[in-house]
Amino acid sequence: MSGMIWRAACLILIYACFLSQSSCLTSGLAEPPEPSVMLGEVACPSKVLPGRRFQVNVSVVYSCGERTMVNVGLFSPNSGSILDPRVVFLTGDGAKNFLFELEAPDSEGVFELEVLLRYWHLGFWVYNRESLRKTLSIRILDQVELQVSLPRRGLDVEVDNLRLKTDGSGVAKAILKSGRHLVKIPQTVNLTADTRLIFSCWGDGSRSNPRIVEVQNDLKLEATYEPEYYLNVDSRFSLAYGGGWYPAGVEATISISSTVAYININPLLPEKYVFKSWAGDVDASTPTVHVKVSSPMAVEASWVRDEFSKMVxxxxxxxxxxxxxxxxxxxxxxxxx
CATH class of the missing domain: 1.20.5 (Single alpha-helices involved in coiled-coils or other helix-helix interfaces)
Known part of the structure; x- marks a missing residue:
């Protein structure tokens, strides 16, 4: 049906232009210069799932001194017809884009298409030039590629029952059937004894891990991790509080008792120690102090012996x-x- 409409429209346009050309010849006017019309960039997917809709974007570059009729369409060798033909009139210099919406065949294979462009000049269609045609080969394949991007190489990634490891770029790849798939990545990535990465979220905002993703086209998932640092708080005599893992930039509170009785040799003569200061990555003289954790930290309590209490x-x-x-x-x- 579309082929019949296409042929009828072309005949009408040919006849109209023929009359216009005849009038120009009989009036003794000079022949107009031939316009420059050619295909520019043609963008289309290299792979499409069976039965899915996709787009082909065709750019036409032109330089027309007079109003020129241009016809562009996609020819399907399988059906022998022009898919969604377009007719426009162009004047001046520029480029025009044509967006074609197509549906892939239901079976796997190669979908062959040819972009055809022609323009009307001096009563004839100009079409038999390399610049006016381009062949497209689109794979129809029920396979999608899932890429999972993590912060470093050698990390485990699970997709359904498939176990993968990230490559040198931190990416793990899996070829899958379209549909729903379960993706699982490490919650914690240990870098050193006192530095680690904690999973924060995916690039689309999801915080689920594991998560189920609907993969209908090639998809890249990028995971975001946040650093954590270990704050080591040590004391010889009393139990210190506040040590552990902290997200980067968080304020931690460390504290300890100001005095402690320590039994050394004679249980009847316990020694009393008084807190003096914090040493290491924190310089403070109060038993309780607040610190911003922006890197691995080690803090130790310093004590002095209370000689007076020992004498008493x-x-x-x-x-x-x-x-x-x-x-x-x-x-x-x-x-x-």
Whole structure:
């Protein structure tokens, strides 16, 4: 049906132009210069799923001194017909794009198309030139490529039951049938003993891991990871708080008791230590301090021994011992009398 409409339109246009050309010849006017019309860039997918719609974008570059009729369409060798032919009139210099919406065959194979362009000049169609035609070969294939991009090479990626590893560019690739697929990536990537990466989200905003993706065309998923650093808080005498993993830029709070009793050799004479300061990646003299974690950090509490408390403890023990000795002596003496 479209072929009949195409032929009828062409006959009408040929006849109209023929009359116009005849009038020009009889009036003795000079022949107009031949316009320059050629195919520019033709953009189309290299691969399409069976039965799916796709687009072909055809650019026509022209330089026409007078109004010129141009006809462009896509010829299908399989059907022997022109698909969606277009007729336009062009004047001046420029480029015009034509967007064709097509549907792929239902079976796999190669879909051959030919872009045909022609223009009307001096009562004839000009078409038999290389610049006015271009062959297209589009693969009809029920396969899609899924790419998963991670921050480094050698990381595990699971797609359904398929186990992959990222290449030198941090990309893992899988050839799949179109449809729904389960994708799983590492939640944590350890870089060093005190630096790691934590999964944050996918490029489309999803925070699910694993996640199900609908793959109808070639798809690239890019995962975003955020760095975390380990804050090591150490103390010889007392339990320190605040150590652990922190996201980059987060403020951590570390704290410790200001005094501690430490039993060294004599359990009757515990030594008292007083907090002095924090040493290492934090310089502070208060037991509780807030720090911004922007890299791996190591902090250690410094202590000083309280000599006065030790002396008081020793004196107290001497007094207690003396009292016990006197009491024992008095009791023993009473028994003798």
């Amino acid at each position: 403890s020793a004196t107290s023990i001497v007094i207690i011992t003396a009292n016990i000795a006197v009491t024992v002596f008095l009791v023993f003496r009473r028994r003798l009398t």
